[in-house]
Amino acid sequence: MEKILEINNLHKNYGKIKAVQDLSLTVEAGTVFGLLGPNGSGKTTTLGIVLDVVRKTKGTYSWFGEDPGSESRKKIGAILEGPAFYPYLSAEENLKVTARIKCVPYDRIEKVLKTVNLHDRKDDKFQSYSLGMKQRLSIAAALLSDPYVLVLDEPTNGLDPQGIADVRELIVKISGEGKTIILASHLLDEVQKVCTHFAVLNKGKNVYTGSVDEALSNKEIVEVSAPDRERLSDLLKECPYVSDFTMHNKKTMVRMEQHKTAHDLNAFLVSHNLVLSHLVTEKKNLEEQFLEILSQSS
Amino acid sequence: MIRLFYIEWIKLRKYRAFQILTVLYFLIVVVVTSSGMFFLEYLKSKGAEFKGIDPTILPIYQFPYLWQHLVFVAARLKILLAFLIILSITNEVSYKTLRQNIIDGMTRTEFILSKLSMVFVLSLINTLLVFVIGLVTGLIYSDHTDLAAVFGNMDYLGAFFLNVFSFLVFTLLISLIIKRTGVVIIFLGMYSVIIEPIVALILSNAPFVPPFYAKLVPFLPRQAITNLLPNPFSQYILQEMQNYISFRDVAIAGGEMLLFIGLIFLLLRRKGNV
Numbered sequence: 001m002e003k004i005l006e007i008n009n010l011h012k013n014y015g016k017i018k019a020v021q022d023l024s025l026t027v028e029a030g031t032v033f034g035l036l037g038p039n040g041s042g043k044t045t046t047l048g049i050v051l052d053v054v055r056k057t058k059g060t061y062s063w064f065g066e067d068p069g070s071e072s073r074k075k076i077g078a079i080l081e082g083p084a085f086y087p088y089l090s091a092e093e094n095l096k097v098t099a100r101i102k103c104v105p106y107d108r109i110e111k112v113l114k115t116v117n118l119h120d121r122k123d124d125k126f127q128s129y130s131l132g133m134k135q136r137l138s139i140a141a142a143l144l145s146d147p148y149v150l151v152l153d154e155p156t157n158g159l160d161p162q163g164i165a166d167v168r169e170l171i172v173k174i175s176g177e178g179k180t181i182i183l184a185s186h187l188l189d190e191v192q193k194v195c196t197h198f199a200v201l202n203k204g205k206n207v208y209t210g211s212v213d214e215a216l217s218n219k220e221i222v223e224v225s226a227p228d229r230e231r232l233s234d235l236l237k238e239c240p241y242v243s244d245f246t247m248h249n250k251k252t253m254v255r256m257e258q259h260k261t262a263h264d265l266n267a268f269l270v271s272h273n274l275v276l277s278h279l280v281t282e283k284k285n286l287e288e289q290f291l292e293i294l295s296q297s298s
Numbered sequence: 299m300i301r302l303f304y305i306e307w308i309k310l311r312k313y314r315a316f317q318i319l320t321v322l323y324f325l326i327v328v329v330v331t332s333s334g335m336f337f338l339e340y341l342k343s344k345g346a347e348f349k350g351i352d353p354t355i356l357p358i359y360q361f362p363y364l365w366q367h368l369v370f371v372a373a374r375l376k377i378l379l380a381f382l383i384i385l386s387i388t389n390e391v392s393y394k395t396l397r398q399n400i401i402d403g404m405t406r407t408e409f410i411l412s413k414l415s416m417v418f419v420l421s422l423i424n425t426l427l428v429f430v431i432g433l434v435t436g437l438i439y440s441d442h443t444d445l446a447a448v449f450g451n452m453d454y455l456g457a458f459f460l461n462v463f464s465f466l467v468f469t470l471l472i473s474l475i476i477k478r479t480g481v482v483i484i485f486l487g488m489y490s491v492i493i494e495p496i497v498a499l500i501l502s503n504a505p506f507v508p509p510f511y512a513k514l515v516p517f518l519p520r521q522a523i524t525n526l527l528p529n530p531f532s533q534y535i536l537q538e539m540q541n542y543i544s545f546r547d548v549a550i551a552g553g554e555m556l557l558f559i560g561l562i563f564l565l566l567r568r569k570g571n572v
Contacts, residue, residue: 051401055568074403084394088313100305101402141402 002029003065004149004180005050010059012045012204019045020204023059027182027197029148032175034191034212035184036290037201043184044081046201047153051078064148074102077142078151083134087127091118091137094126095144102145112140116170132163139170149180156190168194188286192216198286200293207297215289221282222254222262231274239268251278302412303419305404306386310416315385320420323378324427330375331368331431334358335439356534359439362450364432366530366541369458372428373527376462379420380469384482386413387473406566413470414559421463425455454527457543461526464555468519471558474565494520519558522551 005027012020020042027033035043048054050061052073063072085094095109113119116136121129129137135155142150155171156164171194175181185191191198192212200208226232232252236245241260246253254265262281269276282288310316338353358367390396399409432455437443469486476482498521502512516525525547528540 053397053400070403070405070408073401076401076403078401080397080401081394084398086309086313086389086393086395089309090312093308093312096308097305097399098402100301100308101399101404103301145403 003027003062004029005061005063005182006065007046007050007061008059010046010049010061011057012042012049012054013057018204020049023201023204023206025199025206025209027149027180029180030178031197032171032181032183032195034195034198035182035201036188036191036198037186038294039186041201042204043186043201044153045204047078047080047151047182047184051076051080051151053080074145075147076149076151077145077147078153079138079142079155080151080153082154082157083138085126085134085137085141088125090123090125091129091140092122094137095141098141098144104145108144108146112143115143116140117166130163132159132166135159135163135167136170139167139174143174147179149182150174151182153184154186155183156185156187164190188290192286200290200297202294202297205297208293212286215286220256220261221288222256222265223251223278223280223282224254224265224276225251225278226269226274226276228274232269235269235272235274238272239265241265241268253282299411299415302408303415306412306416310386316382319378319382323375323382324423326375326378327372327424327427328431331371331428332435334367334371334435359435361436361440361442361447363530364436364440365451365454366527368428368432368435369454369461370527370530372424373458373461376424376465379424379462379466380486381483382420383413383417383466383469384473384479384486386416387470388477388479388482391477392479407563410562410566414467414562417463417466417470421459421466424462425459428458429455453543457526457548460548460551460555461523464551464558465523467555467558467562468523471562471565474562490520494518516547516550517554519554522547522554526551 003026005025007023007025010020010023011018023042023046035046037043045054049056050063050068052068052070061068063076066072086097089097091113092109095112096106098104099106099109110119113122116139118133118136118140121133126134126137139150139152139155142152152171156167159167168190171181171183175194181194183191183195195212197211198209198215199206224232229247229252233247236242236252236254241257241264243255243257245255256262256265262279266276266279335354335358338356338358341353357363390399396409400406404412433448436448440447469482472486472489473482476485498515498518501507501515515521526543530541
């Protein structure tokens with residue numbers, strides 16, 4: 001697969017603070033890549049470096065396999081830390097500035113404004129826009145050069161639920177057109193909904209990289225209970241499909257081995273003459289995975 | 299280069315402060331520089347006189363002396379253009395559009411060149427405007443309209459261009475360093491009126507400073523820019539002035555202008571500065 005972005009051993013120090021440490025990652029063409037991590041984990045710094053507005057301390061990166069520079073930036077559509085436009089200019093005038101910088105003809109402006117649903121308001125000043133509209137305009141600006149890759153930093157930050165839904169729908173739509181998207185977020189739910197791959201940053205380190213499907217199929221968690229708690233405990237210890245488990249007051253949380261499900265567990269227990277009174281497969285989500293990765297990494 | 303100027307033009311053309319400041323500036327330049335005779339008539343009606351001479355016979359609109367009068371007066375007014383340059387830089391920083399421009403694919407060099415191209419064009423328009431006002435007022439009032447007189451002293455227009463351009467470049471540099479509109483304006487005001495005069499005074503007069511340092515005074519930025527255009531009106535009171543553009547002054551101001559441009563590039567080349 002074609003590599004869109006490759007980062008090798010990137011470091012960034014702010015004085016004594018190590019914002020990014022030895023970070024390496026690869027984003028391949030056609031993926032929606034989520035950059036996850038708590039606030040202050042180095043997501044924006046990393047994106048700032050690869051977009052050439054933050055000076056790296058050490059390390060290398062390349063876009064499209066080329067040395068980075070203004071020409072490669074023209075092929076990227078990116079927003080860093082929120083929309084940045086001239087407030088006294090209309091949406092259309094603002095996009096004219098972007099179009100001139102990216103050497104793109106003006107007729108693209110009409111097209112991208114329609115894509116983000118701002119065409120009716122194109123003559124209104126940017127300062128009169130709601131946050132959601134501003135966010136959509138920045139996506140329009142990012143789309144202007146019909147780029148190979150979009151870099152979006154917290155694109156739903158500060159939006160109301162409708163705004164969040166609009167932006168997410170837009171991201172899914174854009175990725176459906178075959179564009180690669182790099183999305184930084186601390187919202188796991190968001191990454192789960194729109195991303196195909198993700199990396200987790202913690203304290204400036206890349207602590208996990210993988211596909212979302214894989215992460216979700218990993219180690220299913222099953223909640224069980226049975227009248228005979230001791231026997232349940234014994235059998236769970238014996239069962240080869242169980243990775244580990246914790247017993248709470250009424251319920252027992254069981255983490256399954258890879259590719260084993262509630263079905264396997266139930267079959268095992270029944271074959272050993274234990275009938276469960278409660279069996280629920282935990283709704284799969286990234287949150288748990290994420291917290292686990294973070295706790296392991298620190 | 300035209301693309302870079304055009305980018306700056308799109309950014310500014312619909313900006314109300316830009317529209318007001320440029321129109322106001324050029325209007326003031328036209329009004330002030332072409333109303334000299336009316337001003338002298340007014341002085342006369344108030345009974346003012348210069349060493350016993352009727353003020354209306356002062357040769358302010360006589361070719362070729364007219365040029366040094368016009369450029370000196372016009373140069374006093376350039377502060378309005380400086381506001382414009384300050385806003386055009388500090389806005390880019392506070393709106394984070396400088397950063398976005400670079401993310402979008404501008405190089406830092408291109409960004410500076412687009413700002414400098416606007417400074418250049420404004421200075422050029424300014425100079426052309428003064429040239430046209432000079433021709434018009436001169437043809438109305440001047441007794442000599444032979445070519446040699448009309449186009450004599452054209453070097454004053456060149457010096458005027460350098461005066462405006464280097465002042466605006468200096469403003470650009472300070473704006474990029476300080477980045478906050480209000481602070482830049484206060485600093486530039488204090489620098490011109492207080493800081494540099496005090497430094498000049500210390501360098502030239504303080505007992506503890508070796509006499510050599512007095513030679514540095516003409517190199518102070520404000521001084522270097524001002525020295526380009528000697529005050530022609532002082533001759534009507536003191537009857538003594540530098541009646542030419544000195545090559546030395548042009549070299550100092552021109553050299554410093556290049557130095558400021560170099561510093562601007564150096565400042566923005568440092569990544570992380572956006």
